[in-house]
Amino acid sequence: MMGDDFIENRTFDEIAVGDQARLIRTLSLSDMQLFGLATGDADPDGPDAVANGMWGGGLIAAVLGTQLPGAGAIYRSQSLQFVLPVRLGDTITASVRVVEKHPEHGVIVFECRCQNQNGEDVVLGRAEVEAPETKLRYVRSALPDVSISTHDRYRQLIERTQGQAPLPTAIAHPSSAHAIAAAIEAAKAGLIEPILVGPEKKLRAAAAEAGCDISAFRLVAADHSHDAAAKAVALVRAGEAKLLMKGSLHTDELMAAVISATTGLRTERRISHAYVMDVAGRSSPLIITDAAVNILPSLKDKADIIRNAIDLAHVIGIEVPKVAILSAVETVNPDLPSTLDAAALCKMADRGQIVGGILDGPLALDNAISEAAAREKGIVSPVAGKAEILVVPNLEAGNMLAKQLTFLGGADAAGVASRSTRRRTRGTRCA
Structure with missing residues (x-):
């Protein structure tokens, strides 16, 4: 019974x-x-x-x-x-x-x-x-909730590249087995044509450790990690490489070469970082920005960060991304500068200064990604609960959020640094 x-x-x-x-x-x-x-x-x-x-x-x-x-x-x-x-x-x-x-x-x-x-x-x-x-x-015991993370979002993104030629990619200082293996994996998937930049002896030792054959790839000798970063950036400046990929060196070493006033990759828009996250239970990738480049971005910086993130969303197939500008609360509070920035950014979108997506903010994380939380707070918005881009107030918040999703939530993260100058005609509006 x-x-x-x-x-x-x-x-x-x-x-x-x-x-x-x-x-x-x-x-x-x-x-x-x-x-x-x-x-x-x-x-x-x-x-x-x-x-x-x-x-x-x-x-x-x-x-x-x-x-x-x-x-x-x-x-x-x-x-x-x-x-x-x-x-x-x-x-x-x-x-x-x-x-x-x-x-x-x-x-x-x-x-x-x-x-x-x-x-x-x-x-x-x-x-x-x-x-x-x-x-x-x-x-009777309640059964536990079980979810399976299949990372289909990354597979779908890779499938979108099929039929296209792999892009020559300068990989700065891939001197570890892990970095070499990642480059080979991307090459086998038809995504890139690796150009390995670093000390030749270290590169060959890393390849041997990883059990990878790198004889088919171009090697550009460099004395050390700083030199590898500079030479990888130079390959992009010269048009010999279309992409720049980080190997086994610190981010600040690579970014120093990228933003150099004389030999870097400068444009009129500020460079920013974004994590493209494959999060279990989501039907599309989640973009989190900025978690690695801009430590304490100003209002002007945040505008460029959002423009870069919107361009990235377009590239991966999100036509009109929903952009949530995060803070601790969903109301404007003069004591919380991030809420003032969020309100200003939304008004910039209203005036056509940021185009290509739908902006709303300030939003707390829960009502940015959970429709139930948004309903409970009485928030009526096309972005609340459906956000595809999360704009964090500073680097610390973005870094912690992305790593919590990765190490506690089983998500996969791909880091992208971008700075686009493409003009967009698709309308942006603020929720």
């Missing part, structure tokens, strides 16, 4: 021939992925995968283990025939019926069946179970 708050098993003596129990469940993508992880199935997402039929067999085991007989039952044997495949979205009714009892061993034979929403048999079979002798009754 199963109540709302308790689960109770049924002993051998309480069970009669003809007794039945059933369980109804709809096969979701997360069910398929979890079952694939548990079984090692290589393609748990396949709509006709064998594992999906086995998932139906798992439902039968769940009925026997939780309802009839329930807790304390011991599986003796099972024979199942998989008649039809179970597909994503199918609603399966798994049922068992007692057909035989064997008192000498305490064994019960069940007829087992799974049917889909059309009444078609998908699994048929029999199971022998040793029924419990002891009565058990216990409090």
Whole structure:
């Protein structure tokens, strides 16, 4: 017997021939992925995968283990025939019926069946179970929330590049096995054509440690990390490289070469950093800016940071990104400068000084990314709860937010530094 708050098993003596129990469940993508992880199935997402039929067999085991007989039952044997495949979205009714009892061993034979929403048999079979002798009754426990991080957003971004030529990329000082391996991985994915800039002996040692063959790539010798940064930037200035990639050196070393007044990559817009985050449960990438370059940005700096982030969002396929300008609260407070900046930035968008997205702020983090939190605060906005770009008040906040998502939330992060001069005609408005 199963109540709302308790689960109770049924002993051998309480069970009669003809007794039945059933369980109804709809096969979701997360069910398929979890079952694939548990079984090692290589393609748990396949709509006709064998594992999906086995998932139906798992439902039968769940009925026997939780309802009839329930807790304390011991599986003796099972024979199942998989008649039809179970597909994503199918609603399966798994049922068992007692057909035989064997008192000498305490064994019960069940007829087992799974049917889909059309009444078609998908699994048929029999199971022998040793029924419990002891009565058990216990409090029903809530199942934990389980999520699977598949990082599909990055896969989708990579797929968008297919068919395009890889871009020559100057990689500054990739002198560790990890950095070399990342460059090779990007090259194999068809994203870049690496130009390795650094001390040749170190580069070859790192490649050997990583087990990578770098013989096909151009090597540009440099004396040390500072020299590698300068020479990598020079390759971009000369047009020999289209992208600049950080290797095993400190960010400030690379950025010093980038922003040099005489040999750097200056334009009229301030350079800024953004993390493109692949966060579990989100349907699109989340951009967080600025977490590595601008320590305490001014209002003018923040305007450029937002323009760069909007351009980045366009590049990765977000046509009109929703931009949340973050603070600790969602109302303007003269004692919190970040709220004043947010209000000013929104007015700049109203006046056409920032274009290409929809701005709103100030917004606290919860009501920027959670529609439920925004509703609770009474915020009516096309951005609140749906933000695709999060603009943080300073580098410390952005760095901590991105690393919390990475190390506590299982997100993946790709760091991008950009400074675009492209003019946008798509309208921007402030929520």
